[in-house]
Amino acid sequence: MxxxxxxxxxxxxxxxxxxxxxxxxxxxxxxxxxxxxxxxxxFPFRKLVLHRHDWTPFVEESKQKFCPFCPEVVEKVTPKFIEAIAPDGRIKVGDAMAIPNLNPYEKHASVVIMSPRHYIPMDEINVQTMVDSFRAGLTYLQRVTAADPAEGSYPSINWNYMPYAGGSIIHPHLQVLTGPEPTTFNRQLINASTEYFMRCNQNYWTDLIYAEIDRGERYIGKTGDVHWISAFAPRHVGEVIGILPGKQTIDDITDQDLVDLAGGLQKIIHYYDRNNLPSFNAALYFARREDRGFTVHVRIVGRFTIFPLVGSDITHMQVLHDDPWTVILPELIAQELKDVFNSPQ
Ligand SMILES: [Zn+2]
Structure with a gap:
């Protein structure tokens, strides 16, 4: 170890x-x-008590405005994929639908509209919605990778829930993209995983799971085959990592994996909600088959604002120094989430 x-x-x-x-x-x-x-x-060794944030005024205002993702207009105003990617123009899985991103920041960039519902409160985000949405995203990524292998090398599936997390449209949606190079952080993860594998002849992610189980301070529990750990050095408040041992690429993810993944995410999202974290970012990280030592995992962090109405939880430390911080002790989150994971729902 x-x-x-x-x-x-x-x-x-x-x-x-x-x-x-x-x-x-x-x-x-x-x-x-x-x-x-x-x-x-x-920062401080105490639990931050946040004010409850009510999204109702924002949601009501957004309903008065135009929403391109609502079912009445979505087929008319959102773009379609070229035929090589989707003969029907869009990729539908259950209620979820992948479409091209109208404002792409990679050659291959999609948005998955997760549901016909314009707004889903955190306590109503359910497993089926997530499973269908992730599958729609993965299907898009698999088709793009088959059609354009070089540009499809490094995919990710991302979720900005509500404006504090950078979500510009309230209607729930995922950001799905892939490029010839990994994102900066994914590159660090892939390179460090390979270095660890070469140095120790072990998979870091498996070692991390056993190390955290052994210590008992940050290990939260399992949903199916997915192990959940409160991050030792969080990228932001409330960071939890869900690890899928033995999985490395988008092709390795089964429907059961998605159910397990969504089951854990649901528990965490509902926990955030009960603790007045009104927004979150989540990302699913993948690698290529040849990137040795990497394991697919999801990260989710809570987002909030320091003041009840306006403000930000991102400061000079993250933006200009690349040093994230948190105000909630990771071990406390693990302790509380352990109870959530162990209790029957
Ligand atoms: Zn809408």
């Missing part, structure tokens, strides 16, 4: 105006991701 959990604890001292300028010591923690060694800062 070669997984190292490195953390440095520091104490910051100041004279506290809230206590007659007496000396006050605050503890901060700097952690390094066991695979990529990327830094993450853990």
């Amino acid at each position: 070669f997984v190292n959990f490195i953390k440095i604890t520091k104490e910051s001292v100041f004279l506290d105006p809230r206590n007659n300028f007496e000396s006050q010591t605050v503890t901060i923690e700097i952690r390094r991701d066991p695979l990529t060694e990327r830094v993450s800062r853990i």
Whole structure:
């Protein structure tokens, strides 16, 4: 076992105006991701209490405006794929539908409209919607990869739920894309996984699962074959990683995997909702068959705003220094989610 959990604890001292300028010591923690060694800062060792955010006014306003994804207009106003990708123009799975992205940022970029419903509150996001949407995204990626292997090398499936997470349209949708090179972070994951495999002759992701089970601090549980872990060095608040051992490419993902994946995501999304995290980003990462040591996994992070109405949870640290931070201890999230995963629903 070669997984190292490195953390440095520091104490910051100041004279506290809230206590007659007496000396006050605050503890901060700097952690390094066991695979990529990327830094993450853990701010205070307490649970952040967030205000409940009500999306109703935004949702009502959006209903008054034009929504291209609503069933009355979607077939008329959204683009169609070329025939080589989809003879019918669009890829439909259950209620989900993949269409070309009208504002692509890769040669091959799709949007999956997840449901005919204009707005799905977090506590109503269900397994079937996610399974159908992921399958629509995967089908698109498989067709693109078959038609254009070089450009289809590095796919990902991504979800920005609501405006705090960058979702510009309220109607639930996924961002699906693939390119000849991985995204910057996916490249780090793939390269570091290969290096780990070459150095240790082991798969990092399998080692991580066993290391976290052994420690018991951040291991949350299983849904089918998917293992869920609260990230040791989170990229953002509430980061949870779902790992699918033995899976490496988009072709490895079975329908049962999607059910297992969606089952875990649903529990996490509902947990975020109960804890007033009103928005989230999620991403499914894949590699090529020849990228040794990599394992397919999903990451989900909560998004919020510091103030009830306006603001952002992204600061100079993420944007200009590439150092993410969190205000919720990963071990606390694991503890609470463990109860959620263990309780029958
Ligand atoms: Zn809509």
